[in-house]
Amino acid sequence: xxxxxxxxxxxxxxxxxxxxxxxxxxxxxxxxxxxxxxxxxxxxxxxxxxxxxxxxxxxxxxxxxxxxxxxxxxxxxxxxxxxxxxxxxxxxxxxxxxxxxxxxxxxxxxxxxxxxxxxxxxxxxxxxxxxxxxxxxxxxxxxxxxxxxxxxxxxxxxxxxxxxxxxxxxxxxxxxxxxxxxxxxxxxxxxxxxxxxxxxxxxxxxxxxxxxxxxxxxxxxxxxxxxxxxxxxxxxxxxxxxxxxxxxxxxxxxxxxxxxxxxxxxxxxxxxxxxxxxxxxxxxxxxxxxxxxxxxxxxxxxxxxxxxxxxxxxxxxxxxxxxxxxxxxxxxxxxxxxxxxxxxxxxxxxxxxxxxxxxxxxxxxxxxxxxxxxxxxxxxxxxxxxxxxxxxxxxxxxxxxxxxxxxxxxxxxxxxxxxx
Numbered sequence: 001x002x003x004x005x006x007x008x009x010x011x012x013x014x015x016x017x018x019x020x021x022x023x024x025x026x027x028x029x030x031x032x033x034x035x036x037x038x039x040x041x042x043x044x045x046x047x048x049x050x051x052x053x054x055x056x057x058x059x060x061x062x063x064x065x066x067x068x069x070x071x072x073x074x075x076x077x078x079x080x081x082x083x084x085x086x087x088x089x090x091x092x093x094x095x096x097x098x099x100x101x102x103x104x105x106x107x108x109x110x111x112x113x114x115x116x117x118x119x120x121x122x123x124x125x126x127x128x129x130x131x132x133x134x135x136x137x138x139x140x141x142x143x144x145x146x147x148x149x150x151x152x153x154x155x156x157x158x159x160x161x162x163x164x165x166x167x168x169x170x171x172x173x174x175x176x177x178x179x180x181x182x183x184x185x186x187x188x189x190x191x192x193x194x195x196x197x198x199x200x201x202x203x204x205x206x207x208x209x210x211x212x213x214x215x216x217x218x219x220x221x222x223x224x225x226x227x228x229x230x231x232x233x234x235x236x237x238x239x240x241x242x243x244x245x246x247x248x249x250x251x252x253x254x255x256x257x258x259x260x261x262x263x264x265x266x267x268x269x270x271x272x273x274x275x276x277x278x279x280x281x282x283x284x285x286x287x288x289x290x291x292x293x294x295x296x297x298x299x300x301x302x303x304x305x306x307x308x309x310x311x312x313x314x315x316x317x318x319x320x321x322x323x324x325x326x327x328x329x330x331x332x333x334x335x336x337x338x339x340x341x342x343x344x345x346x347x348x349x350x351x352x353x354x355x356x357x358x359x360x361x362x363x364x365x366x367x368x369x370x371x372x373x374x375x376x377x378x379x380x381x382x383x384x385x386x387x388x389x390x391x392x393x394x395x396x397x398x399x400x401x402x403x404x405x406x407x408x409x410x411x412x413x414x415x416x417x418x419x420x
């Protein structure tokens with residue numbers, strides 16, 4: 001695994017002593033919260049963020065209303081805001097008393113155990129949901145802040161290998177789109193440079209679900225020796241060893257088996273095929289958006305990789321994309337009181353009855369008629385801890401065929417053009 005990661009990341013060598021196998025990024029994140037936080041740990045989170053991270057944190061008793069949200073821009077999370085928040089949080093008279101009451105260093109049966117007063121969660125590369133990539137400078141700044149304020153930084157690095165720079169650089173979509181560049185080095189690499197033998201402050205949380213298949217439930221974390229040692233000493237791993245022996249054996253076979261492409265194993269060849277397919281899908285989506293998206297009320301930027309594309313709408317026209325999704329979703333006959341599920345968003349049809357002038361093929365959004373179309377997108381506010389992204393929506397371009405994606409984007413643009 002370390003050899004494979006060193007080759008694919010192509011930034012800093014990966015030491016096998018800094019790796020621990022997990023059962024995928026989601027369960028690993030839950031374990032990280034269990035192992036390294038206290039009930040008083042302050043949660044710092046980029047806004048918008050991966051919506052299930054919010055739910056996992058809530059599962060552990062952290063209220064979303066207590067999250068300290070940090071805005072993002074085209075270079076990722078705003079480190080100036082992050083630093084200002086940390087300064088404000090640690091400069092209050094109550095902070096020293098609160099810090100002294102946190103059980104940050106304790107002794108358990110397996111040895112000394114350490115927890116953190118702050119946890120920062122972010123998706124630094126090809127972010128879910130925005131597709132944004134955190135700049136190299138800001139990665140270094142976050143590492144410095146983590147050391148200064150004792151912050152545990154959890155990087156959801158699941159898209160790091162899925163860059164489409166090679167494929168995208170061949171096509172000139174628009175001069176206004178992002179420059180096609182490889183992602184910066186992982187944040188954990190900068191933490192390791194200063195914590196070769198120390199505890200560390202950054203965890204790179206990864207999964208094979210995005211590289212092989214969603215159902216494999218196998219992943220890994222990479223971190224400094226202290227974090228890795230504590231992870232390995234937990235009762236969960238001590239009880240069963242590898243969290244997924246069967247899938248570990250399958251992936252190991254793929255890493256050891258040469259493919260038909262010289263110099264590549266089966267997994268590397270598979271990832272290359274994924275990147276080619278996903279890049280074609282992304283190009284097709286962006287071509288339709290460039291041609292048909294109403295630029296007066298909607299903007300987007302093309303990501304250099306990952307799964308997602310983020311559209312921002314004029315909030316004077318569309319302030320709630322969840323409400324828009326309700327309006328344009330066809331309601332099956334005899335569905336009074338039914339609940340539809342559209343991209344994980346529940347839509348109660350009884351609560352939102354059609355106005356009298358709406359019909360089977362036409363809905364109403366804020367007094368304007370919109371066509372009923374079969375499309376799915378994720379409304380922006382499910383990604384926003386403080387629900388300030390109501391005028392945004394996320395599109396996924398990796399699952400469906402290119403033809404289905406083109407049809408879906410054309411339908412979405414048709415809806416948005418009716419709102420002009």
